[in-house]
Amino acid sequence: MVSSDERRLDVLRAIVADYVHNQEPVASKAIVDRHNLGVSSATVRNDMASLEEDGYITQPHTSAGRIPTDKGYRLFVDRLSDVKPLSSAERRAIQSFLEGAIDLDDVMRRSVRLLAQLTRQVAVIQYPTLTTSTVRHVELVSITPARVMMVLITDTGRVDQRMVDLGDLVGEESVARLRTILNSTLAGKRLTDAAAKVAELPESAPNDLRDPLTRLSTVLVESLVEHPEERLVLGGTPNLTRNAADFPHSLRQVLEALEEQVVVLKLLAATTDSGKVVVRIGEENEAEEMRSTSVVSIGYGTRATLLGGMGVVGPTRMDYPTNIAAVRAVANYVGDILGR
Missing domain, CATH: 3.30.390.10 (Enolase-like, N-terminal domain)
Incomplete structure (x- = not known):
């Protein structure tokens, strides 16, 4: 039998999934209709009330729907039991695209272009530190x-x-x-x-x-x-404007912050281990201008040496499992290529 805590987590997962997909507040009836939770609409409403009381979801306006808070996204990410790996075809395409690079600069450019396309977010990669x-x-x-x-x-x-x-x-x-x-x-x-x-x-x-x-x-x-001005490559910045509704008052601030390399380097500062994904959500970001965003980052390199960091920046309403899988896969291939 599913415990009440596990059921509430399932309700939160359903709210996150629907809100990320539809960008609309999620009502209890929609959860019952779209997700096979095996409970009544009244039970879902009670669970939503409990989640809201604990600060995991909130009601943006007077509609019956709820959306996740930063705290809710954090719990969702922390309790991800499985990150769906990329398909064999996707992995082959990444490998083929990156191995076609002719030098380090080309590897960096291809990596951010690929990450931006896979995630539809802003991609950033740090040059190997000298x-x-x-x-x-x-x-x-x-x-x-x-x-x-x-x-x-x-x-x-x-x-x-x-x-x-x-x-x-x-x-x-x-x-x-x-x-x-x-x-x-x-x-x-x-x-x-x-x-x-x-x-x-x-x-x-x-x-x-x-x-x-x-x-x-x-x-x-x-x-x-060391040449600090040469240490970063960004790609896919126009993807933020596609999600302009997620930044009702701060899109310009986010775009200006991304132009400041110091700010972006701080976003990657948590990537101290090759292969370890770090997710920072909303208020967890140090720079005030970036507190409406989430950052999925990872260190890349060889087993013995961390060469740099890479990741994606987007709204807190992002597809975390897909982005984590994409960032991890590209980092693995970049590390392999530079290691060789």
Whole structure:
């Protein structure tokens, strides 16, 4: 026999499901008609009264219908017994789309586009933090006898290209020696450690390479230092306007807040473990402008290293099970791709 607490939770689940789908307050008769709860309309009304008294649902106006509160959504999310996994076809489509990426920037762009399409929310992904990255390789490509293109490649797939004027004419043999010096010193080093090593390079360089190595080091340090303005990619912002009714007084504030990278980084701050989904609902969000939204976020990376965070932002009236499944699936594939 179902306990009264379990039955009330079933009523709450029915209210959440119907309100998310229809965006209309849910009445007891609709719950009895649409959901096979095995109880009378009078019992459902009593359960709704109890849920309202406890703050899980509320009556937005004088109609007979009720809608979930932030507290109600929280209980719903906390008691999700099962998040429906994506279908095999959906997983294959995600894998194929992401593995078609040509570099890290393309992976980031494809990820937010995919998440926005799957969830119909605003998607955001944080670039792999440079403090956890290591130098994989530094390539020098001669453009002219006095100019090279320097390419920094990290273990997370980040590729940074810079043009460097060497001042004097430098032959291919000298370029090869410079390449060897840079890679023997920097390969395998964390970017923060590599930046310190680069500053020391000119002091120990052969006399004939000291000037070009000084010029290369000056430019290379810029690539090794964290660039906060490059750390986030957003996609699907127009999806918020599709749900404008969910933000009767605050849509503009939400859109402006999303433009502030600091605000968005704070939304992802709870993602401290790869693979762990965090859901923050309404008032649980630190930024006041975001308290009409919910954020579903997750850390992505390898088993050993958290590289960054990603997630979706939308109204509190969102399809939590679907969004959680989509965020988790995309994060898994991004972590696998960057890990390889």
